[in-house]
Amino acid sequence: MLKIYNTIARDKQVFTPIVAGKVSMYVCGMTVYDYCHLGHARVMVVFDMVNRWLRTSGYDVTYVRNITDIDDKIIKRANENNETIAQLTQRFIDAMDEDSAKLGVIRPDIEPKATEFVGGMLSMIATLIDKGFAYSASNGDVYYAVNNFEGYGKLSGKSLDDLRAGERVEVDTHKKDPMDFVLWKAAKPNEPSWDSPWGKGRPGWHIECSAMSSHHLGQQFDIHGGGQDLQFPHHENEIAQSEAAHSHDGKPCQMVNYWMHNGFVRVDDEKMSKSLGNFFTIRTVLEKYDAEVVRFFILRAHYRSPLNYSDQHLDDAKQALTRLYTSLRGLPIPDAAIDWEQPQAASFKAAMDDDFNTPEAFAVLFDLANELNKTRSLDTAALLRGLAGIVGLLQREPNSYLQSSPALEVVSGNTFDVDALIVLRNEAKKAKNFAEADRIRKELAEVGIVLEDSSQGTIWRRA
RNA sequence: GGCGCGAUAGCAAAGCGGUUAUGCCGCGGCCUGCAAAGCCGUUUAGACCAGUUCGACUCUGGUUCGCGCCUCCA
Numbered sequence: 075m076l077k078i079y080n081t082i083a084r085d086k087q088v089f090t091p092i093v094a095g096k097v098s099m100y101v102c103g104m105t106v107y108d109y110c111h112l113g114h115a116r117v118m119v120v121f122d123m124v125n126r127w128l129r130t131s132g133y134d135v136t137y138v139r140n141i142t143d144i145d146d147k148i149i150k151r152a153n154e155n156n157e158t159i160a161q162l163t164q165r166f167i168d169a170m171d172e173d174s175a176k177l178g179v180i181r182p183d184i185e186p187k188a189t190e191f192v193g194g195m196l197s198m199i200a201t202l203i204d205k206g207f208a209y210s211a212s213n214g215d216v217y218y219a220v221n222n223f224e225g226y227g228k229l230s231g232k233s234l235d236d237l238r239a240g241e242r243v244e245v246d247t248h249k250k251d252p253m254d255f256v257l258w259k260a261a262k263p264n265e266p267s268w269d270s271p272w273g274k275g276r277p278g279w280h281i282e283c284s285a286m287s288s289h290h291l292g293q294q295f296d297i298h299g300g301g302q303d304l305q306f307p308h309h310e311n312e313i314a315q316s317e318a319a320h321s322h323d324g325k326p327c328q329m330v331n332y333w334m335h336n337g338f339v340r341v342d343d344e345k346m347s348k349s350l351g352n353f354f355t356i357r358t359v360l361e362k363y364d365a366e367v368v369r370f371f372i373l374r375a376h377y378r379s380p381l382n383y384s385d386q387h388l389d390d391a392k393q394a395l396t397r398l399y400t401s402l403r404g405l406p407i408p409d410a411a412i413d414w415e416q417p418q419a420a421s422f423k424a425a426m427d428d429d430f431n432t433p434e435a436f437a438v439l440f441d442l443a444n445e446l447n448k449t450r451s452l453d454t455a456a457l458l459r460g461l462a463g464i465v466g467l468l469q470r471e472p473n474s475y476l477q478s479s480p481a482l483e484v485v486s487g488n489t490f491d492v493d494a495l496i497v498l499r500n501e502a503k504k505a506k507n508f509a510e511a512d513r514i515r516k517e518l519a520e521v522g523i524v525l526e527d528s529s530q531g532t533i534w535r536r537a
Numbered sequence: 538g539g540c541g542c543g544a545u546a547g548c549a550a551a552g553c554g555g556u557u558a559u560g561c562c563g564c565g566g567c568c569u570g571c572a573a574a575g576c577c578g579u580u581u582a583g584a585c586c587a588g589u590u591c592g593a594c595u596c597u598g599g600u601u602c603g604c605g606c607c608u609c610c611a
Contacts, residue, residue: 110611301611302605345605387561394549508570515571
């Protein structure tokens, strides 16, 4: 029985889908004006894990993750680069796809782009005006009237009074209430724009997600996810828009049943973000670390906990993953369906069902590795690989992981003939010339290659 | 200022009102020509102060510290 921590309830709740056997899930994706950083990687990997576990649990999942391809930063960046908006966004969409594929992320079923849904946004805005939840201002903007939506603040736990008291932005005189937010922005000179009943302009950020989620998943859907920082105002505003627009006879239509928010990636205990400038892009990290190590690093912490990034932590994750792959090395592992009655499989399932407790599930993986190291049982190996596969890990040939690393490629190039040196060393060993044997081993160690002698012969791995 | 989250061993990170989390590192042993890997064993915990309880890391209250949101942000 799956339980999910529902942000809006501030509690773990038993997951019951709207339609038995089916799950509709929407996750706020990226604004594509730059390369993705590790914070984005966490969203992609975490909800990929959620998607995989739901499917493993037998649900027919429709997973939507949007792409924001029009916004201030995109316009600004395109101008700076002297390229069109379409060129810029496509470039970074391609980069994002490349990064996420490396991280083992299964593509969402639907990846709608904001610019392809302007029509839907316009009709939603019109509906909101009709129902009295929005108004067009004299400056050509259209605003949402937060006062008219009774539940405003229910997701983030904020009250309008508190929000107004903490208001740090100068009051825009075009707004009726300082907390009103923009649905449609009047076009400024040299900006891309769409025609609308309120003049040329472009959509605000929040309305994009309301329009795209309802188009693909309906007025009410099961799970909505995103980073913790989107809780307010983005998701709060989505609720206000969608529930007001879809209201019947004045009664709001509940938009989402389960709100999920993943924790931040931090650097030195501070949130990793563009504005702080303390971010590491995925591709930078992948120059040094295997993508599977990064995935393992992200999933070994609970998705709601903060996750500190540092080389030391990545090194730690690398060692741990090495232990797992080492246990599988050299075994002809059969493909076998997972027997969920099996105690370890049951523990794994219990952990995953408890709000996707991957750290606890991973502990089961290490138990299996320990057992496997003792027994060399192919059943155990199959179970370990099978369970890990559910969260997108351990699917490679062990040596593909153990004998490769971005760092090793840089150091050794393709010129190092490890096998030949192993042969030489074994001849030296046979002749009891241990000084020579150790010299060869040391030479390899210096380029990051570790030799291991066993009854099966000598094998190597990267350090 | 308002709202919220957190504080677990050298590092990372979970569960749990009483019984080994787990990984990395360290230490001892086995194995090995020596190593490595592996196995066995092992040292380090629960910020602080009260309370509830037969018993609290786990529940309650308070204190201190850290983080996040309140502005674009995954």
